[in-house]
Amino acid sequence: MLARPKRQRQADIDQRILRLHTAMADKLLRNPKMLAPVYEVLEQRYQQGMMRYGSYLLWHGILESYNQPEQFRALLLASDTRTASLRRQTILIGILSEEERQAALSA
Numbered sequence: 625m626l627a628r629p630k631r632q633r634q635a636d637i638d639q640r641i642l643r644l645h646t647a648m649a650d651k652l653l654r655n656p657k658m659l660a661p662v663y664e665v666l667e668q669r670y671q672q673g674m675m676r677y678g679s680y681l682l683w684h685g686i687l688e689s690y691n692q693p694e695q696f697r698a699l700l701l702a703s704d705t706r707t708a709s710l711r712r713q714t715i716l717i718g719i720l721s722e723e724e725r726q727a728a729l730s731a
Contacts, residue, residue: 638708640729642701645711647728648719649697652690658719659690665715675713682706683715 652658666683669675675683689695699707720728 638712641708641711641714643728643731644720644725645700645714645716647724648714648716649700651719651724652716653693653696656690659687661718662715663687665717669715679710679713682710 652662666675666680666687670677670680686696686699689699700711701707
C-alpha cells in the first residue's frame with residue numbers, strides 16, 4: 625500500500641474540518657445563544673497565551689460578522705490557507721453533538 629503524500633493528507637484533513645465548520649456555522653446561525661460561549665473561549669485562549677494577536681483579531685472579525693449570515697459563513701468557510709489554518713485550532717468547541725459531528729463528516 626502506498627502512502628499518500630503529506631500535502632494530500634493535509635488537504636483531506638482540511639476538507640473534514642471545513643465540513644465540521646459548515647455544520648457549526650449552520651447551527652450557530654440557528655441558535656444565537658450559542659455565540660456567547662464562543663466569545664468566552666476566544667477570550668480565554670487569548671488571555672492564556674494560547675493564541676496570537678493576529679489569530680485573535682481574525683476570529684473576532686469572523687464573530688463580529690454574525691449578524692450578517694452570508695458574510696459570517698463566507699469568512700468562517702473561506703478557502704485561503706490562513707483561514708484553513710485558523711479552523712485547525714478552532715474556538716467553536718462544544719457546538720456539535722457527536723451525532724451531528726458524525727453526520728457532517730459522513731455527508
